[in-house]
Amino acid sequence: MYKYDQYDQAMVDARVAEFRDQVRRRVEGRITEDQFKPLRLQNGLYLQLHAYMLRVAVPYGTLSSAQMHALADIADKYDRGYGHFTTRQNIQYNWIKLEDTPDILADLAKVEMHAIQTSGNCIRNISSDHYAGATADELIDPRPYAELLRQWSSFHPEFLALPRKFKICVIASEADRAAMKLHDIGIRIVKNDSGEIGAAFYVGGGMGRTPMIAPCINPFVPLDQLVTYCEACLRVYNRYGRRDNKYKARIKILVHELGAAEYTRQVEEEFAHLLTQDIEPPLAELERISTYFASPAFETGLSDDIDRSDPDFALWVDTNTVPHKAPGYVSAVISLKPAGGIPGDASAEQMHLIADLTKQYSFDECRVTHTQNIVLPHVKKADLHALWTSLEAAGLGAANLDRIGDIIACPGLDYCSLANARSIPVAQKISERLSPRSAELGELKVKISGCINACGHHHAGHIGVLGVDKKGVENYQLLLGGSEADDTSLGKITGPGFDEAGIVDAVEKATEVYLAQRTDGERFLDTYRRIGINPFKEALYG
């Protein structure tokens, strides 16, 4: 894992001091809420439905046990004993007091964490593959590149008042586990025909009100020009992104309106200029960062055998572990989606336990996934039963990775001031109703958003649900056929919306159409793509 040096620590400490002063001036009335709002947002602090909410950055989703313990301590000391893991691989707390915030940030800084740029119209936390460094299918660990960009984007003086928020994702495999093409900039680390490593840039993707899949604007940017190329992409956006309408201010609209070719031409022109400006850290800096991401010392000669005599354990192993690059190891996924639970929520006790298990079984490293679960990336197969036993006892043993119960849901109208409808109760009811049929239904990704901003990734769900406000009453639209994986696609709305009970019935009906129509080995998404939306419409509205 990356470790701060004196410079990184000094920057984070300076940020805490800066925000402490800003909070003081706000409380004393020396700055208005309008002036303070962008400042607090760029420190992760929202004013939500019930209280202030603090979003803490988990850079590229990676945490140590000490950091996870610290997150649990914050939940206990400053909040109401729990936290919520988000679709940006971050964690947020729902009951924060403004006056406590500087102290919380100071506590975070002690474990090399922060809440910098987790909100606001700036470059946000950089996300990555939650199996980075563990999976056999990656070209290289993408996280050093993400860390390089984290430092470049932190407090970037030119890009703190962008037209709108800006999200960057870095992956390094053909498989996409991070919804890379649904980011403002998606970067895939690639190898060219000469065997050199570089970065393919996908720019202008996103969900929200106008979902778009990012086009590739440059298939190979040399590694020693990565930061400069990002700077060029951002400068063109900062200068020409729309500022007349916040709903059209994301870079996807600029790329769409200019056309990818013209946007690319402008970026290349800016890039050629910026190459003369000494923007780029030397490759030695990338090498310095990379040393922190060296593979742990995996044991060799381990057995691949697992005692499968306990069927519940065997089911969990089959569902919630994925292959690892080292023999005798797997990556194990801790589900934060117990049947009927609140997706992504974890109590302080659960976080402490996950921290302990992280230290005991996974080389002191865990990951937050964009699907609101936790990964222990490097677990010996021989340790799986002990791990599972501990998880089961804490309500963390649900065997439902990528199954019907593994629902993404935004906080919705239970917590969020932007929401139009509640998301969590819908997730709970779908999970309760259909989890018993989890094995039969196989891979089925359900994603629920409580408003059009799409924090619950509804466009990218095999089954998506979008909550809307219909004359003051919650109403839910059903979408089918989305995917955030390598085969990225955007879901289609089936037709008129439903009330809360109706949307749960509608999801069940969609699964029945699938079960009736599928051929051998087809997932829900495959069947949908083969037969189209009409059979589903007939079942829903016929």
Place this chain on the structure above:
Amino acid sequence: MKIVTGNDLKTGAVTWWTGSDWSIHVDDAVDAGDQAETIAAREEAARNVNSPYVIEAVTDADGKVRPAHIKDRIRALGPTVRPDLTLKPADPTAGNWVI
């Protein structure tokens, strides 16, 4: 009727204008009538409240104040999915009030 709501500047707690002060209980809210916007502006300037706004509400059959929109009813109660964290933790069915 028109009632005024916002959040406490320091704690973030949801508050309601009572005619002389701010309360965390929506039942304490009073009809601010055509003074609502004026009260909101004055109280915000004095930092007694953060980001106040004026909403429609009615008095229900039990004489209780009921905000017109579901969003403000959820603000008045707390998250419906965590009854233990609402203002009525002893009543697990309190969430039905918001619908």
Place this chain on the structure above:
Amino acid sequence: MADLLRFRDDEPVDHPAVTVDAYLEQSNAAAVRIEPGDDARALIPHLDGLRLVEVNFPAFTDGRGYSAARILREAGYTGEMRAVGDVLIDQLSAMRRCGFDAFEPDKPLDPEEAKAALATWPQVYQTAADGRAPIWKLRHG
């Protein structure tokens, strides 16, 4: 000029700035004012006679002026770069990094607060227009 915060030793220009369009038509003025929608690059062929560039921030949340300032500094402009308009304490450090060396805010700034704000960052992560060595350079010499 009472509320002008200036980090230069030369004499300020004593006549009003003209618009970019006016300057490009008749470039004997020494002061130009850039609005958020203006293309700062249009000035690059005409930098020689310029002694003052005002960059207007009608709203502090519109960050186009940061790019405008950097672009002109990158093009070699060494005259005064003045941020005017909705210029607030908490944006000063970023503005300074982007090449501003004078500030003329709509509402006066507390000089002590301004001084503290400009000293916010012990080091910096990026190359910008203020000549500060980024952290990566300190790490690798």
